[in-house]
Each structure stands twice: as structure tokens, then as C-alpha cells.
Amino acid sequence: MIELTRLNGHKLFVNCDLLKYAEASPDTVLTLLTGDKIVVLESCAEVVGRALAYRVDVMSAAWPDAGNVPHGVVAAGGLRVLPKPE
Numbered sequence: 001m002i003e004l005t006r007l008n009g010h011k012l013f014v015n016c017d018l019l020k021y022a023e024a025s026p027d028t029v030l031t032l033l034t035g036d037k038i039v040v041l042e043s044c045a046e047v048v049g050r051a052l053a054y055r056v057d058v059m060s061a062a063w064p065d066a067g068n069v070p071h072g073v074v075a076a077g078g079l080r081v082l083p084k085p086e
Contacts (some may be wrong), residue, residue, distance in 0.1 A: 016051040
């Protein structure tokens with residue numbers, strides 16, 4: 001789950017597996033797979049960044065040696081493992 005902020009300043013945690021869309025109109029509106037909509041202070045880029053960081057944490061915990069796979073090796077699910085940025 002990722003921590004976000006409602007327009008009124010209250011914090012909430014969102015299950016990023018349920019995110020369907022993030023739209024800037026001009027506030028960031030998140031549409032969940034359930035059809036619910038949430039308006040948050042964070043930008044779309046910040047929401048995506050937090051969701052990606054969360055997934056990295058989950059994958060790192062589940063597959064600690066993932067960073068040691070050589071570049072170009074196809075991992076589980078057909079995902080290509082890219083090198084860490086320098």
C-alpha cells in the first residue's frame with residue numbers, strides 16, 4: 001500500500017494493485033478497479049513513483065537476488081531484467 005494525501009490534508013493508504021487510472025484534471029484523480037475515485041494532493045508522477053517503489057520493495061523482499069541477474073536475462077513472467085542505473 002502507498003501513503004497519499006487527500007485534499008483536506010488527511011493521509012490515507014491506497015492499495016496500488018487496485019489503481020486503474022491516475023488523471024491530472026488539475027487535481028490528481030485516481031480511479032480504482034472498483035470504480036471508486038479518490039482525489040489526492042500528489043501529482044500523477046508522484047503516485048506512479050510511489051507505486052513503483054512499493055513494487056520494488058515487494059519484489060526485493062520476495063526475490064533478494066534479483067539485482068544479481070545479468071542484463072538481458074528473461075525473468076519469471078517474461079520480464080526482461082535491466083541493469084541498475086549507474
